[in-house]
Amino acid sequence: MQTPASFEYERATSVEGAIASLQKLGSEARIIAGGHSLLPMMKLRLANPEYLIDINDLAELSYIREGGATTSGSPSQIRIGALTRHVDLLKSELLAERFPLFRDAETVIADPVVRNRGTIGGSLCQADAAEDLSAVCSAAQAEVVIRGPDGERVVGMEDFHIGPYMTAVGAGDLLTEIRLPLRPGAGSAHEKVERRAGDWAIAAASAALWIDGGTIADVGIALSAVGLTTIHLSRAEDLLRGQTPSEELFAQAGEIASTDCSPGADGRGPIDYKRHLAGVLTTRALRRAATRALNQEA
Numbered sequence: 202m203q204t205p206a207s208f209e210y211e212r213a214t215s216v217e218g219a220i221a222s223l224q225k226l227g228s229e230a231r232i233i234a235g236g237h238s239l240l241p242m243m244k245l246r247l248a249n250p251e252y253l254i255d256i257n258d259l260a261e262l263s264y265i266r267e268g269g270a271t272t273s274g275s276p277s278q279i280r281i282g283a284l285t286r287h288v289d290l291l292k293s294e295l296l297a298e299r300f301p302l303f304r305d306a307e308t309v310i311a312d313p314v315v316r317n318r319g320t321i322g323g324s325l326c327q328a329d330a331a332e333d334l335s336a337v338c339s340a341a342q343a344e345v346v347i348r349g350p351d352g353e354r355v356v357g358m359e360d361f362h363i364g365p366y367m368t369a370v371g372a373g374d375l376l377t378e379i380r381l382p383l384r385p386g387a388g389s390a391h392e393k394v395e396r397r398a399g400d401w402a403i404a405a406a407s408a409a410l411w412i413d414g415g416t417i418a419d420v421g422i423a424l425s426a427v428g429l430t431t432i433h434l435s436r437a438e439d440l441l442r443g444q445t446p447s448e449e450l451f452a453q454a455g456e457i458a459s460t461d462c463s464p465g466a467d468g469r470g471p472i473d474y475k476r477h478l479a480g481v482l483t484t485r486a487l488r489r490a491a492t493r494a495l496n497q498e499a
């Protein structure tokens with residue numbers, strides 16, 4: 202049986218208390234949320250924190266609600282607390298209506314045991330390139346709120362991932378909220394291929410489109426599991442912006458996805474297969490996102 206190295210454990214009773222503990226205990230302290238990524242790493246001794254700060258009692262970090270303007274200028278947004286569990290994302294009618302790519306993704310993330318405990322904050326902070334929610338939040342053009350000893354800052358997803366398993370969340374910081382800007386004409390979708398139900402992706406693609414008067418006003422596209430980090434497809438986004446949605450355009454975006462990803466060969470498949478999947482899944486996600494956006498527009 203694998204067991205973690207010994208560690209000290211404390212349960213945070215407030216956000217401020219968790220941040221103060223991180224500050225006091227230094228770089229050997231780690232936050233634990235659902236534990237579904239951190240505990241397996243500790244059992245394998247890939248992570249050996251001396252202190253765990255458990256945030257599971259912080260009910261104030263568990264919510265999905267609408268309200269407030271974003272820093273990027275959208276008049277309204279959906280706010281998701283960092284401790285919100287996968288199961289709550291899956292069941293949310295608000296998300297299913299405004300950002301259906303969340304339900305697409307949550308339907309195929311792991312199994313009920315993982316979904317009952319794992320959190321959106323843990324998923325994003327883990328920053329595993331195969332994490333579905335990182336691609337979902339990148340495509341949805343989310344902003345995240347990070348609180349540290351010097352206060353709060355808001356970071357766009359384009360600046361969130363700074364390397365494999367590395368994010369803008371520093372050693373003394375807590376991710377507290379994910380914000381999704383609400384704009385008219387939105388449609389979104391997440392497409393994934395896995396080896397068997399509940400497995401990590403061989404490849405996955407998330408897409409969000411904002412259609413105004415039949416034209417793509419804005420777009421976000423991101424890939425999981427086909428590079429060292431979540432891949433943001435800015436070249437494909439540039440191609441689509443200002444164009445009329447069409448099958449040919451989405452096929453071109455798929456070709457860019459196949460070129461701009463950088464998968465490695467492993468037990469999930471060879472490089473050319475993963476590149477092929479990245480292209481096909483990007484085209485499919487865009488097609489479904491556009492259908493959803495146009496149905497809303499009508």
Ligand SMILES: Cc1cc2nc3c(=O)[nH]c(=O)nc-3n(C[C@H](O)[C@H](O)[C@H](O)COP(=O)(O)OP(=O)(O)OC[C@H]3O[C@@H](n4cnc5c(N)ncnc54)[C@H](O)[C@@H]3O)c2cc1C
Nearest residue numbers: 234235236237238239311319320322323324326332333376
């Ligand atoms: C069998 C299995 C299958 C899985 N399959 C998939 C899958 O198909 N797709 C997928 O996307 N995921 C999958 N996962 C991962 C799952 O989504 C995890 O729940 C998620 O990766 C981590 O969330 P957590 O709350 O458990 O984080 P934890 O394990 O508690 O923490 C992960 C990391 O984030 C840090 N952290 C957590 N919360 C915060 C915060 N608020 N602020 C700062 N740092 C924080 C921790 O210190 C740690 O470094 C799978 C997991 C398992 C065990």
